[in-house]
Amino acid sequence: MKKINKYFAKALFSLQILVFVCLLSACKKNDGYNTEPISTDKTKPGVVTNIKVDNYHGGAYITYSLPNSDNILYVLAQYKINDKTSRETKSSYYTDTVNVEGFATNKPYDVTLYTVSRANVKSDPVKVVVNPDVPYYKLVKPTVVITKDFGGVNIQALNPFKKAIGMILIAMDNSTQRLEVSDQHYTNVDSINYSVRGFPSVERKFGVYVTDKFGNISDTTILDLTPLFETQLDKTKFSVYKQPSDSEIGYGWDLPYLWDGKVDGYSNGWHTNPGTGKPMQCTFNLGISAQLSRVKIYERPLEYAFFHGNPKSFSWWGSNAASPVDVVLPQSAPVGTVVGDWINLGNYRYPNPPSGLTPGFTNAADEAFVKEGVDFLVSASAPPVHYLRLLVHDTWGKGDAAHLMEVTVFGKPQ
Incomplete structure (x- = not known):
């Protein structure tokens, strides 16, 4: 044992000498590096x-x-x-x-x-x-289009160079009687298209201007718009509309749990039976015909956040027929596609974890995000529907079973 310790001590000493020499070499190299202001020569340098x-x-x-x-x-x-x-x-x-x-x-x-x-x-x-050319934020501004939408306004613009810009929405504030900043949307995508909600269905003055990361501000487009009426649909009127192509239920998580108001992650929701393959879907009756504005979904939180059977990509289909006939819907179809009695209302992807962490290794903030629910907008041009069908294309766990805790539907009853 003493012999081993002796050799170990000698090796350790040699390693320490090597590290010291490397550090000394690095220090000598830095002494001559031209970014260090170490000169004492106060001579005024020449010009470029x-x-x-x-x-x-x-x-x-x-x-x-x-x-x-x-x-x-x-x-x-x-x-x-x-x-x-x-x-x-x-x-x-x-x-x-x-x-x-x-x-x-x-x-x-x-x-x-x-x-x-x-x-x-x-x-x-x-x-x-x-003499710079027209700055990017000014190139975006002429393409801005602001239109009325459910509970607010829709803003669209083109940003072909994909530069970082800010779309700033101002709206008349009833208390101050001034145009105040209502929303700030920062992006670098080429095609900008988003909606700002939360306004009553009464005429209001809205404005949009574009800014950049340097604080430059464009002129403002100002319009008088009346947001479309929007309300939460009454969940007590929802009912199961079981169809042959719908997925088998697993673990007793029957479809009505999808509108019972419980999102805590400990109660039941909707769950398909593993092993039954695709499509992973369910169909239900809204109890009323309505032009939908958005569907808010609550995925399974806690340790299931961004994992397991939580939907990652999915579509909502709707029908306004009195008794829509069942049909196997395509796994991929453009918005507006009509198949039998059903129309594609939108194709969606659940957002990535806000923390930026890898799905499956998320934190408490990500779990809280899931528990708050996420809105998925339906185009104002979509027709009214009486029935909804959720078609899950892929889950975060990439398995063959899907689950959700709750669905809340908004729109304008007909």
């Missing part, structure tokens, strides 16, 4: 020359030649992007280009360039004029 400007939407690339000096640390660009906001951008000694961005509009802007030495001494200023 051979300046060229390459404009783009909302910004410009400025290329240049550096003065012949080993004492340069970086190039500094200072400029104003609008009447209020000043910005500065630094570019390393190792590059020959500085990117200036965030300009509010397409017009000439002055940019002042400095070289800065390793002793933080600035050169004389060099003035450059850039």
